[in-house]
Amino acid sequence: MRRQVVLFGDSITEQSFRQGGWGAALANAYSRKADVVLRGYGGYNTKWALFLLHHIFPPDSARPPIATTIFFGANDAALSGRTSERQHVPIEDYKQNLRKIVLHLKECSPTMQIVLITPPPVCEEGRHAYAKYSKSFFVTANVYKNNLALSHYVDWIDQTALYCRVMYLSLYGENAMKFPERTNEVTGQYASACVETAKEIGVFSVDLWSKMQETDGWQKKFLSDGLHLTPDGNAIVYQEVIKIFNEAGLSADNMPLDFPHHSEIDAKNPEGAFQQKCF
Amino acid sequence: MRRQVVLFGDSITEQSFRQGGWGAALANAYSRKADVVLRGYGGYNTKWALFLLHHIFPPDSARPPIATTIFFGANDAALSGRTSERQHVPIEDYKQNLRKIVLHLKECSPTMQIVLITPPPVCEEGRHAYAKYSKSFFVTANVYKNNLALSHYVDWIDQTALYCRVMYLSLYGENAMKFPERTNEVTGQYASACVETAKEIGVFSVDLWSKMQETDGWQKKFLSDGLHLTPDGNAIVYQEVIKIFNEAGLSADNMPLDFPHHSEIDAKNPEGAFQQKCF
Known part of the structure; x- marks a missing residue:
């Protein structure tokens, strides 16, 4: 059974297999090496994500994911007293919920590589x-x-x-x-909280909020509606996540192909290649 | 555990999660409903695919895929006596190999929906x-x-x-x-053989070879290098496959979401929604 990389998050994860999406790009990069599994839930915050945790990551799984991205915060940072209030999660609860998610994943597999991704700027x-x-x-x-x-x-x-x-x-x-x-300032506070939490519990993080704002015109270049990602915005997420996977020893280039490359198959004796190499 | 749709084929399947790819589009359509699993093997013909069959589709699986696309033939149709000769599979063997693949899948699960896809034109x-x-x-x-x-x-x-x-x-x-x-004429014979085989054994087929040639300028509109697909070519495959999945009762619109839609969650009593709806 192929190893899995799970993408767990809100709508920015759910939409990651659309045209130019960062999830599809990861699936392409890990083709024949690992399955990239989509677990994105539009509109969800970390509080609601906790209800899914044991369903998506059962503690007794014989083959837990080798890596998981956790990409929440855009909805947690919705302002109290405004139209999206019901999605709002106080910042201390957001940190606590991220910790709970990571600790659960570490219980599922102490070797799983975990990447927290901050919300993008607004x-x-x-x-x-x-x-x-x-x-x-x-x-x-x-x-x-x-x-x-x-x-x-x-x-x-x-x-x-x-x-x-x-x-x-x-x-x-x-x-x-x-x-x-939502405001960019408040979302920035959630992004900092996400990066701090990752440091405290010793997992990787991508500070997407800061990274995107390094580029002039990020507002339209990376965001399609002020919150979700354009193909250029998706490319940033892909590049940052793959960089961390490479650091974490999960470089697709270094992982073996599941079956022989076609050039290794002798047309007159195909059995030979398959006897040697079937992962 | 989420149900799976497996895409089994050669490079045109392997590349289906690239920008604008038909595989990624399917994964997006079935998000929160089924996992679309990539099993594409560049350069492979049906003869070599047989070696993978029991690894990818173990007969004793408790949760076999609900649907599988089988997309080979572009390499089988490589001409004997030319540079890609080693990939060539005689047309009768091609039909026989497709039959073996389908029969194996039917043994794994008699209810699995199977779609044979012909090679695209050359x-x-x-x-x-x-x-x-x-x-x-x-x-x-x-x-x-x-x-x-x-x-x-x-x-x-x-x-x-x-x-x-x-x-x-x-x-x-x-x-x-x-x-x-490769020539378009010979590839067309393999496409016909694929469609015939599907009819004989009672599974669905997409005649991609014919479908693409209905459009003027298919040579550059749908093919990037005379053989592999452009984003427009990928869109044709996506549309044809999704049409068949809909006919076969696998319409994503009619499948339930795995967990509550966020609008169904009462912020003051989130437990309620999750108690009712966790598939």
Whole structure:
């Protein structure tokens, strides 16, 4: 059975197999070496993630993952008293929850390589534009949905994205546009808390919040709606995670292929290659 | 444990998690519902695939895949007496090998949905241009490789692609350019054989060879080097496979989420949602 690398996180993980996604790029890099397994839960914070922990990482697994990325915080950092309040987790609880997740994984496997990833920076202007766009979209969709099946109307767009937008507007309505539900400053505090926690418990971390802001124009270059990632933003996550996997002794280049490379197979005696090399 | 969809095939499967890849698109569509597992083996034909069958699909598995795509033929159809001769498999053997693969999978699980995919069409001109490019690339790489680490020099290109090109040229040298190693006509015969076999044994098939040629300019629109797929070519495979999965009762839209959607979680009583819905 192939070893696994699990990507555990919120929507930024859930969307990581879309066009240009960092999860798909990892799956490609570890092809024939390890399976990259998607466990992304849009909208989740660390508090809700704890409910999934024992299901996704059963303590008695005979083959626990060789590595796991833990990528939460974008929702924990939603502001109290604003439209996304229900996702808010106080910063001390966020740290405590990350610790619980890591300790559980270490119990599953003391050799598992664990990487905490901080939330990306937030572009408040981008979030506002997204809320406005969602509103106009919602109105248009409402006009149409009595006339024809919504699924036909939205053939040309990502249905999941539509669902999120409709949910968002129906939950928050007009208020969604008035006050930002996340700020870059507060998300930065969660990012620091994530990096500190990783240091305290001795696991790797990617400070994505800081890394992205090193590049001019990060707001549009890396973020599609002020929060989620563009293909360029995905590339940053991929590069940072693969760098850490390489440091941690999990370089794909150094892992053996599962079966012979085709050039090693003698067409007249194929059995030979397969007898020698079947992992 | 999450159900699995396995993608079993040659390089066109192995590369299916690259930018715009059909495998990644499937993984995204089945996110939170099934794991899409990559089992692609560049350069392999159906004869060599048989050696992997019992390793990848152990007959005694308690949780066999719910669906498998079988995507071989591009290498089987390599011409006898040309540079890729070692990959050639006679057409009757190709059919017989496909049958063996399907019968093995049916033994693993009689309810598994199986989709045979034909090789894509071949653009001989594209293959020739690729061989020429490979030659000039090989010469350049040789000049540089004594001066600096190859891995630094090729930072800007896909190292796997380089490896294949170097292998290709070192194996076949000058001859690679003289005669086509594959023709569209012969590959079309393998495609027909694949579709026939699927009908005979009662499994689904995608006639990719015919489907792609319905579009004007398929040679460059769908093929990057006369054989492998562009993002547009990948999109065709994705659309055709998802259409069959939908017909076969495996529509992602109709499969339940593994855990509650975040909007179903009551922030004051999150336990409630998780008690009700944990698959």
